[in-house]
Amino acid sequence: MTPLIELRNVTRSYGKGEAEVRALDGVNLTIAAGEFVAIMGPSGSGKSTAMNIIGCLDRPSSGQFLFKGAELQGLNNDQRALIRRNYLGFVFQGFNLLPRTTALENVELPLIYKGIAPEARLSVARAALAKVGLQGREGHDPSQLSGGQQQRVAIARALAGNPSVILADEPTGNLDSHRSHEIMLLLQALNRDEGITIVMVTHEMDIAAYANRLVVFTDGLITGDSPVKVAA
Amino acid sequence: MLWETVRLAFRAIIRNKLRSFLTVLGVVIGVAAVIAMVTVGQGSSAQVSANVASLGTNVLVLRPGRQTMGPGPREDAPQFTLRDAEALSDLTVAAAVAPTTTTAATVVFGGANRSTQITGSTAGYLAASNWQLAKGRSFSEAEERGGAAVCIIGETVRQSLFGAGDPVGQAIRVKSVSCTVIGLFSPKGAGSFGQDQDDIVLMPIRAVQKRLEGKDDVERITVALKKSVTAERGTRDIQNLMRDRRRIGIGKDDDFSVTNMAEIASMLTSINSVLTGLLSSVAAVSLLVGGIGIMNIMLVSVTERTREIGIRLAVGATSGQVLTQFLVEAVVLSVLGGVIGIALGLALAYGASQFMTIPFAPQVSVVALAFCFSAFIGVVFGFFPARRAAKLDPIDALRHQ
Ligand SMILES: Nc1ncnc2c1ncn2[C@@H]1O[C@H](COP(=O)(O)OP(=O)(O)OP(=O)(O)O)[C@@H](O)[C@H]1O
Ligand SMILES: [Mg+2]
Numbered sequence: 012m013t014p015l016i017e018l019r020n021v022t023r024s025y026g027k028g029e030a031e032v033r034a035l036d037g038v039n040l041t042i043a044a045g046e047f048v049a050i051m052g053p054s055g056s057g058k059s060t061a062m063n064i065i066g067c068l069d070r071p072s073s074g075q076f077l078f079k080g081a082e083l084q085g086l087n088n089d090q091r092a093l094i095r096r097n098y099l100g101f102v103f104q105g106f107n108l109l110p111r112t113t114a115l116e117n118v119e120l121p122l123i124y125k126g127i128a129p130e131a132r133l134s135v136a137r138a139a140l141a142k143v144g145l146q147g148r149e150g151h152d153p154s155q156l157s158g159g160q161q162q163r164v165a166i167a168r169a170l171a172g173n174p175s176v177i178l179a180d181e182p183t184g185n186l187d188s189h190r191s192h193e194i195m196l197l198l199q200a201l202n203r204d205e206g207i208t209i210v211m212v213t214h215e216m217d218i219a220a221y222a223n224r225l226v227v228f229t230d231g232l233i234t235g236d237s238p239v240k241v242a243a
Numbered sequence: 244m245l246w247e248t249v250r251l252a253f254r255a256i257i258r259n260k261l262r263s264f265l266t267v268l269g270v271v272i273g274v275a276a277v278i279a280m281v282t283v284g285q286g287s288s289a290q291v292s293a294n295v296a297s298l299g300t301n302v303l304v305l306r307p308g309r310q311t312m313g314p315g316p317r318e319d320a321p322q323f324t325l326r327d328a329e330a331l332s333d334l335t336v337a338a339a340v341a342p343t344t345t346t347a348a349t350v351v352f353g354g355a356n357r358s359t360q361i362t363g364s365t366a367g368y369l370a371a372s373n374w375q376l377a378k379g380r381s382f383s384e385a386e387e388r389g390g391a392a393v394c395i396i397g398e399t400v401r402q403s404l405f406g407a408g409d410p411v412g413q414a415i416r417v418k419s420v421s422c423t424v425i426g427l428f429s430p431k432g433a434g435s436f437g438q439d440q441d442d443i444v445l446m447p448i449r450a451v452q453k454r455l456e457g458k459d460d461v462e463r464i465t466v467a468l469k470k471s472v473t474a475e476r477g478t479r480d481i482q483n484l485m486r487d488r489r490r491i492g493i494g495k496d497d498d499f500s501v502t503n504m505a506e507i508a509s510m511l512t513s514i515n516s517v518l519t520g521l522l523s524s525v526a527a528v529s530l531l532v533g534g535i536g537i538m539n540i541m542l543v544s545v546t547e548r549t550r551e552i553g554i555r556l557a558v559g560a561t562s563g564q565v566l567t568q569f570l571v572e573a574v575v576l577s578v579l580g581g582v583i584g585i586a587l588g589l590a591l592a593y594g595a596s597q598f599m600t601i602p603f604a605p606q607v608s609v610v611a612l613a614f615c616f617s618a619f620i621g622v623v624f625g626f627f628p629a630r631r632a633a634k635l636d637p638i639d640a641l642r643h644q
Contacts, residue, residue, distance in 0.1 A: 068557065068637045089561045096559020107554050107641065111258055121558040123247060168558065 013080035015175065015208055016042040016065055021074035022231075023060050034060040036231035037074070044175065047202040047209045049219035049239070052228030058212045059180055061228070065210060066099055066178045067091040079175075096124055100169025100207075102179035106161040108153040114140060114164045115149040121172040139167040143197060159190035166197060170207075177201070179211040183218055195221040245571070252572040256579070266540040267580030269533025270620060274581050274613050276526035278588025283595050284519025285604040290433065291512045293602075301338075301468040302371060302504040303477055305331075305485065309498060320498040323461040325448070327488060331466055332367070334484060336477045339370035339467040342448055346456055350444055351416040352404040359400055361417060361444050363451025371467040379411040379426030382447050390449030392417075395426035397443035417444065420454045433600045474503045533580070534620035541573050541628035552632050553640025566633035573625020574618055581617025585610055 023035040034057045042048055050058050063069035064076055067083065068091075076083050078094065086094070100121075101107075108117045118136040127135070140149055143163040153161050162182060169177050179198065183191035199221045202209050213219050220239060227235030256263045307320040328342035343364040349356050366381045368374070379395065386393050394417070401410050410424045431440040452459050468477040478501050485499055545552070552565055589605055596603040 063638055066557075068641075089563065092556065092559050092561040095557065099559075101557050103641070107550070107557075109551055109554060120555070124555075124559045124561075124564060129247075172559065 012043070014041045014077075015044040015046075015079060016040070016210075017075075017077040017080075018061070018064070018071075019075040019077070021061075021064065021071040021076060023057070023064065023069070024072050033231050035064075035071070038231070038233055040226065040233060040236075042208065042210065044208055045202070045206050046224055047199070047222040048211065048224045048226055049222035050210065050212045050226045050228060051214065051216075051219055052234075056228040057231040058228050060231075062178055062180050062210065062212055065176075066101060067094045096121060096172065098175045100172055100174035100177040102162070102165050102169055102177060102182045104181040104184040106153070106158070106165050106185070108161055108164055108168075110153060113150050113152060114145060114156065114167075117153070117164055118168045118171050120168060125172065136167075136171055139171040140164070142170060143167045157190075158186050159193060162186060162190075162194055163197070166194070166201075170201070174207065176208045176210065179209065181212050181214065183213065183215070191215075191218060245567070248568055248571045249575060251568065252575040255572055256576060262540065263576060263579075266537055267533075267576050267583070269536035270530065270577050270580030270617055271533070271584040271587060273526060273530030273533040274584025274617055275588035275591060276529055277523055278585055278609065278613055279591040279595065280519060280522045280526050281609045282589065282592035282603070282605050283599075283601070284515065284523070285606060285609075286592070286596050286601040287599070288512060288515055288519075289604055290601040291508060291515055293432075294508060294511075301470065301472070301474065301477070303466045303468065303474065303481060304502045304504060305464040305466065305481065306462070306500050306502070307498065309496060309500060321489065322459075323464055323499075324459065325461060327485070328365075328461065328464050330484060330488060331464060331481065334466075334480055336468050336472040336480050337466050338469045339367040341365055341368035341371040341465040341467075342461045342463075343368065343465060344448055344451055344456070344460055344462045346451060348418050348444075348455065350400065350404065352410075352413065355404045355406075357400060357403045359442050359444055361446060361451060361455060363446050363448035363455075365448060367467075368445060368465070371465040374431070375429040377427045377429040378409075379424070381426060387447045387449065390447050390453050392420050392422045392450055392454065393425045393447065394422045395428060395445045396424055397428045397441035398430040399439055399441040400444055401427055417446070418455055420450075422446065422450075474505065478503065530616070530620065534577070534624040537573055537577055537580075537621065538624035538627060541569065541625055542631065544572075545569065545628045545632045548632075549635060549640050549643040552635050553637050553643065556635070556637035557641060562633040565635075566629045569629035569632045570622065570625045573629065574621035577617045577621030577625070578614070581614050581620075584617070585613055588613075 018038050018040040021035055021038045022033060025032045025034060038061060050061070052058050060069070064071055070084065078098070083091070083094070109120070115136050118139050119132050122132040122135055137149065140146060143166050145160060145163050145167065148156065148160065153164070156164065177198070182198070183194055186194060195218055198209055198211070201207050211222065219225055222239050225235065225237055225239050226233055305323065307322055309320070323342065325342055328340050331337055332340040341364045343362060345363070346361050347358065348361045349358050362368070365387050369376070369381055376395070381395065382393065385391070394415070396410060404410065404415060405413070410427055413424050414421050415424060416422070428441065428443065433439060448461070466477070466481060468474065481501055482497060486497065489498060491498065555565060592605065593603050
C-alpha cells in the first residue's frame with residue numbers, strides 16, 4: 012500500500028552562503044494512513060519546518076515530498092491550497108481562531124472555501140462542535156472560551172473539512188496539564204474511531220505517549236523512530 | 244460564493260463601525276461635493292435659461308459710450324434723450340421702445356419703508372422687459388407725457404410695504420414725492436446674477452427725471468424687435484439711426500453701444516457651465532483623495548489582519564479568494580460611502596437651491612455616475628491592498644503577532 016506521507020531525503024535551508032541555515036538536512040520519513048505520530052526534539056531541530064512541508068505550506072529545498080504517492084514539488088500555490096482544503100486539518104499551539112467571530116463561524120470557515128451550501132455547512136459545523144464536546148457553545152466568541160475550549164474549536168475546525176490528516180504543532184503548548192490530557196484523549200479518539208492520521212509535535216513525553224509512534228529530530232535529522240509502548 | 248463574500252465584508256465593516264466610517268469619509272465628502280456642484284450648476288443653468296425667456300430673446304439695449312468689457316471708465320459721450328427714444332420707435336424693426344433711467348430711493352408707506360431701485364421708463368418697458376401685470380394698469384400716455392406721480396410696484400416691494408394688503412390705489416412716498424400705486428407686477432424671481440427682479444418701483448421716466456433726479460438723463464434705451472426681425476438687422480438699423488442723430492462722421496467709431504441681451508444670456512450660460520465644470524473637477528479631486536484614504540486604511544487593515552489571512556490560507560483559501568475578499572470589502576465600503584455621499588450631496592444641493600432661489604435639478608445620470616465611480620474607486624484603491632493580502636506567505640502570516 013502506498014504510504015500517505017513520504018519525505019525522501021528532504022532538505023530545507025534558509026538564507027544563502029555564509030548565513031545559510033539547514034533546518035532540515037536530508038529527512039526520510041514515511042507515514043501510513045491511520046498512524047498517530049508524535050514528533051519530539053530540541054528547539055530549532057526542524058520539527059515545525061517538517062510540519063510545514065507536510066502541511067503543504069512550504070516546499071523542500073531539495074528532495075521529494077509525496078502525498079498519497081503523488082509528488083507535490085510541481086504544484087503551484089493554488090493547487091497546494093486545494094490539497095490543504097481537501098485533505099489536511101491544522102491545529103496550532105496558539106489556537107489561531109478568528110477573533111470576534113463565533114465558534115460556529117470559525118468552524119464553518121473551511122467549509123465556506125469548499126463551497127458548501129449554507130445549510131449543509133451549518134449542520135456539518137454543529138456536528139463537528141458536538142464531536143469535540145462543545146454543543147451549546149456555538150455562539151461564543153473565542154474571548155468567551157477557555158484555552159482548552161478554544162483548542163477544541165480549532166480541532167472542530169480541522170475536523171469540519173473531513174481531513175485525511177490532522178497536523179498539530181504543539182497543540183497543548185498553551186494549556187495546563189489537565190486540559191492537555193483532555194485534548195490528547197480527544198485526538199486519540201479521533202485517530203482510533205475515525206481513522207484520521209495525526210502528526211503532532213510536542214515537547215512533553217507524557218503527551219507523546221498518546222501516539223503510536225515517536226519520531227525524534229536533532230539538528231535537522233531524524234535520530235529516532237520507534238513505536239510508543241507506554242499507554243496513557 | 245460572491246454573495247457570501249459580500250456578507251462577510253458587511254460583517255467586517257459593521258464590526259468596526261467607527262473605523263469604517265472614517266475610512267469612507269473621504270469618499271462621502273467627494274461624492275457629496277460632486278453631486279452638490281453638478282446639481283446646483285444644473286439648477287442655475289436652468290435659471291439662466293428661464294431668464295433668457297423672461298428677457299425676451301429679441302431685445303437690444305443701447306447705452307451711451309463705447310462698448311466696454313469689464314472695469315475702466317466709460318468715455319464721455321452725450322446722453323440719450325427722450326427724442327432719441329421717439330425716433331427709435333419710428334423704426335420699422337422696433338416693436339417696443341423703453342428709455343430708462345434708474346435711481347436708488349427709499350419708499351415709505353405708513354410705518355413701513357424700503358430702500359429700492361426706482362426705474363423711470365415708459366409703458367414700452369413692460370413689453371421690452373417682459374413684465375406682466377398682476378393687478379391694476381400701466382401708464383397712460385398723459386401720465387407719461389406729464390411725468391405724473393404714479394407707479395407700478397414689484398412683488399417684493401408690495402410685501403415689505405403692504406404685507407397682505409392691496410397696494411393699488413394707495414399713495415406711497417418716494418423720497419419726498421407722494422406717488423399713487425396704479426399697478427402690481429407679476430413676480431419674476433431671481434435674475435441671472437441672483438438679484439431680486441421683483442424689488443422694483445416703475446414710474447414714468449419724466450417723473451423720475453423731474454421730480455426725483457432733477458436732470459434729463461436717459462441711461463439706456465431698451466428696444467424690443469419685431470418677431471420677424473433678426474438681431475443683426477435690428478442692430479444695424481439702430482446703429483445707422485443713432486449715428487445719424489449723433490452726427491458721427493464716416494470712419495469714426497460709435498459713441499454708444501448696442502447690446503444683444505440674448506448674447507449676454509448665452510455668455511452667462513457658458514460662464515455658468517465653465518464654473519460648474521471647474522468646481523466639479525475640484526470635487527472630483529477630493530473624491531480621488533477619498534479613494535487614497537480607503538487604500539490607506541485597507542493597507543492598515545491587511546497588516547492588522549495578517550494572522551487572519553494566514554488562518555484562511557491554512558484552511559484552504561486560495562490567494563484569489565483572499566484577494567476577492569479584500570477587494571469586495573473595499574468596494575462595499577466605497578459604495579456605502581458613495582450612497583451616503585449621494586444622499587448628502589442631494590440634501591446640500593436642495594438647501595443651496597432654496598437659498599439661491601434656483602430650481603433644484605437632480606439628475607439621475609449624475610447620481611448613477613457618482614455611484615459607479617465610487618464603486619470604481621473601491622476597485623482601484625482596494626486592489627493594491629487586496630493583492631498585498633493575497634500575496635502573503637501562509638507561514639509568515641500565521642507567525643505574525
Ligand atoms: N523563516 C525562517 N527564516 C530563517 N530561519 C528559519 C526560518 N524558520 C525556521 N528557521 C530556522 O530553522 C531551524 C528550525 O526551525 P523550526 O521552527 O523548524 O524548529 P522547531 O524544531 O520547530 O523548534 P521549536 O521546538 O522551538 O518550535 C531553526 O534554526 C530556525 O531558526
Ligand atoms: Mg516549532
